[in-house]
Amino acid sequence: MKRSVSIAALLAALFLGTLGFCTGQGSDVANAQEKPPSMEVKVDNFSFGPATLTVPVGTTVTWTNRDDIPHTVVSTDDSKTFKSKVLDTDEKFSFTFSRAGIYPYFCSVHPKMTGKVIVQ
Ligand SMILES: [Cu+2]
Numbered sequence: 001m002k003r004s005v006s007i008a009a010l011l012a013a014l015f016l017g018t019l020g021f022c023t024g025q026g027s028d029v030a031n032a033q034e035k036p037p038s039m040e041v042k043v044d045n046f047s048f049g050p051a052t053l054t055v056p057v058g059t060t061v062t063w064t065n066r067d068d069i070p071h072t073v074v075s076t077d078d079s080k081t082f083k084s085k086v087l088d089t090d091e092k093f094s095f096t097f098s099r100a101g102i103y104p105y106f107c108s109v110h111p112k113m114t115g116k117v118i119v120q
Helices: 002-034
Strands: 038-044 047-049 052-055 059-065 092-097 101-106 114-119
Touching: 038 052, 052 059
Parallel strands: 038 059, 052 114
Antiparallel strands: 038 047, 059 092, 101 114
16 A cells, blocks of 8 residues: 555656656747847948848848948849838838848949848
């Protein structure tokens, strides 16, 4: 009788331990999902910095115009994925990349200004 009680206690401890392990893993995943990745690109001195940015799928990229001249951020891929308005100094434009691919872009005011976002 005494033995079967201690086996039950052991099984209960094992069960709770397993449960705790699973719960711990679950909360790690939840924490990762609470913070969507984001990256910044600075627009300054007639250039995008960094000119090439590599990000995971789902990343929101925000361009900020730090120049004292207006610029735009316009994708040059076939589907014209994103297109900002003309950004004055300190204005921002954000786009969330939900598909993998290479997204070249340029400033439509100064077409020599180019950059690209690689989403993987
Ligand atoms: Cu420009």
